[in-house]
Amino acid sequence: MKYDLIIIGAGPAGVAAAIYAKRSGLNILIIEKNMVGGLLNNINSIENYPGIKNISGPDLAFNMFEQLKNLNIKIQKEEVLDIKLEDNFKKVITNKDTYFTKYIILATGRATNKLNVLNADKFLHKGISYCAICDGNLYKDQEVCVVGGGDSAFQESLYLANICSKVTILIRKNKARAKKELLNRVKEIKNIEILYNSSIERLDGKDKLESVQLTNGNTIKCLALFVYIGFLPSLAFLDNLDIAMENNYLIVDNNYETSIEGIYAVGDNIKQQIYQIVTAASAGAVAATNVFNELKNPQK
Numbered sequence: 001m002k003y004d005l006i007i008i009g010a011g012p013a014g015v016a017a018a019i020y021a022k023r024s025g026l027n028i029l030i031i032e033k034n035m036v037g038g039l040l041n042n043i044n045s046i047e048n049y050p051g052i053k054n055i056s057g058p059d060l061a062f063n064m065f066e067q068l069k070n071l072n073i074k075i076q077k078e079e080v081l082d083i084k085l086e087d088n089f090k091k092v093i094t095n096k097d098t099y100f101t102k103y104i105i106l107a108t109g110r111a112t113n114k115l116n117v118l119n120a121d122k123f124l125h126k127g128i129s130y131c132a133i134c135d136g137n138l139y140k141d142q143e144v145c146v147v148g149g150g151d152s153a154f155q156e157s158l159y160l161a162n163i164c165s166k167v168t169i170l171i172r173k174n175k176a177r178a179k180k181e182l183l184n185r186v187k188e189i190k191n192i193e194i195l196y197n198s199s200i201e202r203l204d205g206k207d208k209l210e211s212v213q214l215t216n217g218n219t220i221k222c223l224a225l226f227v228y229i230g231f232l233p234s235l236a237f238l239d240n241l242d243i244a245m246e247n248n249y250l251i252v253d254n255n256y257e258t259s260i261e262g263i264y265a266v267g268d269n270i271k272q273q274i275y276q277i278v279t280a281a282s283a284g285a286v287a288a289t290n291v292f293n294e295l296k297n298p299q300k
Ligand SMILES: Cc1cc2nc3c(=O)[nH]c(=O)nc-3n(C[C@H](O)[C@H](O)[C@H](O)COP(=O)(O)OP(=O)(O)OC[C@H]3O[C@@H](n4cnc5c(N)ncnc54)[C@H](O)[C@@H]3O)c2cc1C
Pocket: 008, 009, 010, 011, 012, 013, 014, 031, 032, 033, 034, 035, 036, 037, 038, 039, 040, 042, 043, 045, 046, 047, 048, 049, 078, 079, 080, 081, 107, 108, 109, 110, 152, 155, 156, 234, 237, 266, 267, 268, 269, 275, 276, 277, 278, 280
């Protein structure tokens, strides 16, 4: 069967694209390698989505899943490994199957950067975590560290401070990148300490993490280190395509079309100013509407 549109990734960008495409009558498929909601599943609390004062990421993800189900949108739980361009259609190759489609929307988001210091791999899941909401409870009433100076690091530190006895935020530079509002909130919490000029040299412990050794000679005792040190788009499956990118992010035009005709990209994998749920959802809606318009007016 040939689809009108295949959407790769079911985070907020892909889900919004799917809702708009399906409601306009297109024959669509979503391919998602993991869970509907994408990064939302790792967020403790969302307070900046219009109309929702506060919601946990997993709850918002579940609402999205239900919305897709109610619209009878087909989701294949597979990983896309390659895309091939044919004359009048595109082939999407996954770890299990091959699908044919006229249009593609890439909504694959970005993954958190991995910590690259001595013993980081050794202590993965033995103290090193990339998800506070998943693992925070394992360290109830314990001392933990967070590495990173951006919004994610600060937001998740606030969450951890409710569970753990102490949270130490380690920032490489002499100031934080996080929004002022978040910075001020963190400063008011008694059991959060911010350490600037604090690069990690190595991680120490016997079978699991016990302390973090800094390059400035200080040692910080902690049973867990939560890592929020930036992101990289998940686009390795495009390696065989000659598609325009800048610093590993996809370049799109005002319609969210990439340099390859019929392939659109939305959400955290494109070069843009801010990386938020609202911008991801907005892009998904616009791209799906443009695909619909293209299908209705193919001569354009
Ligand atoms: C800790 C943290 C807190 C945040 N807090 C907020 C907040 O409070 N408010 C806010 O607006 N934003 C917040 N964000 C940002 C927000 O989560 C992202 O901007 C948003 O999730 C981007 O949506 P997306 O659909 O582009 O990508 P994602 O949510 O990353 O979804 C991409 C999906 O694509 C799938 N995928 C990737 N590659 C493939 C492949 N090859 N085959 C099949 N599937 C694939 C992934 O499994 C994933 O499900 C936060 C982010 C983090 C990390």
